[in-house]
Amino acid sequence: MQSEENDMVILTDRNALRAWVAQQRSSGHTLGFVPTMGALHAGHLHLVDQSRAHTDRTVVSIFVNPTQFGPGEDFDRYPRIPDQDQRLLRQGGCHALFYPDVATIYPEGFQTTVRVEPLGSDLCGRERPGHFQGVATVVTVLLNLVKADKAFFGLKDYQQFVIIRQLVRDLSMDVAIEGVPTVREEDGLAMSSRNRYLSIEDRRRATAISAGLAAARTAFMAGEREAGRLEAIARRIMVEAGIHRIQYISVRSASTLLPMKTIDSEGVILTAVKVGSTRLIDNMLLM
Ligand code: PAF
Numbered sequence: 001m002q003s004e005e006n007d008m009v010i011l012t013d014r015n016a017l018r019a020w021v022a023q024q025r026s027s028g029h030t031l032g033f034v035p036t037m038g039a040l041h042a043g044h045l046h047l048v049d050q051s052r053a054h055t056d057r058t059v060v061s062i063f064v065n066p067t068q069f070g071p072g073e074d075f076d077r078y079p080r081i082p083d084q085d086q087r088l089l090r091q092g093g094c095h096a097l098f099y100p101d102v103a104t105i106y107p108e109g110f111q112t113t114v115r116v117e118p119l120g121s122d123l124c125g126r127e128r129p130g131h132f133q134g135v136a137t138v139v140t141v142l143l144n145l146v147k148a149d150k151a152f153f154g155l156k157d158y159q160q161f162v163i164i165r166q167l168v169r170d171l172s173m174d175v176a177i178e179g180v181p182t183v184r185e186e187d188g189l190a191m192s193s194r195n196r197y198l199s200i201e202d203r204r205r206a207t208a209i210s211a212g213l214a215a216a217r218t219a220f221m222a223g224e225r226e227a228g229r230l231e232a233i234a235r236r237i238m239v240e241a242g243i244h245r246i247q248y249i250s251v252r253s254a255s256t257l258l259p260m261k262t263i264d265s266e267g268v269i270l271t272a273v274k275v276g277s278t279r280l281i282d283n284m285l286l287m
Helices: 014-026 042-054 082-091 131-146 158-170 193-197 200-221 227-240
Strands: 002-005 008-011 031-036 057-062 096-098 150-154 176-180 245-253 267-275 278-286
Touching (some): 008 082, 014 031, 014 131, 031 131, 042 057, 042 150, 042 176, 096 131, 131 158, 150 158, 158 267, 193 278, 200 227, 200 278, 227 267
Parallel strands (some): 031 150
Antiparallel strands (some): 245 267
16 A cells, blocks of 8 residues: 655555665665654654665654564553654655554564574563564564665664674675664753653653763773773762662673673673663763
8 A cells, every 4th residue: 555645655565665665776766764663753863864864765664563572561552653753754854654564564474583692682682582583573574675775773772783783794685784873862861762651750860871871981081991890880870860770781892792891992881771660771882
């Protein structure tokens, strides 16, 4: 099915998407792709801007992927606001929205799972078993459908970015994976569709996540190279603000995500915490 409003085409099935992609290709256009789960915010729109700046035509997908949510996670209550999303995408200059249902992505008889291991069972993968298999599988399906020249991912989900870059390399997929810096609220909180779950009090407390990471980065810039000390600086600021459920704070290699005791090449400090019932992640590069 295909409908067209204000220049943005909305495609809901594979054949319509393939036909649109083929048409763009035959007109000589390069394609950029921004996969999302909707509930779009300024971070997503920045990805669209980047795609528009570097390619001729931009496809955005909105698909709340059931296989990347574990039992008891927020799949059912994940925000679904298609009208608002479509309006923002039209304003943002998106050319095509791919808006499939579950049976379009996972047709009856679907059997394949993409696992990127051990990367996918570390850090967030430890807390959310199976999460990155769901992400890797859906992203592989989407990349194969859209066949873009470049696909754009937010670096807020840093582990996801490294995993996708790895799977594209391992599976010889012909697409460039571009990481786009995190967009933050004025007070530093990384933009996330899940921020809307936070109560006023938790929203205030959540600013300590970026403040903690920024303090660690400041210490790094001042010469501190011991991972444990940088992690302790970030942890103290979060705990003082009342964030007690810290799933991890970890300094890793920015390219491989392997642990680092002493930072002697490009690093990244990553964290996942629970504020109220909301799980939030963030990271900052140490380079
Ligand atoms: O980052 C997200 O929004 C999702 O994990 C993605 C990449 C769209 C896959 O469902």
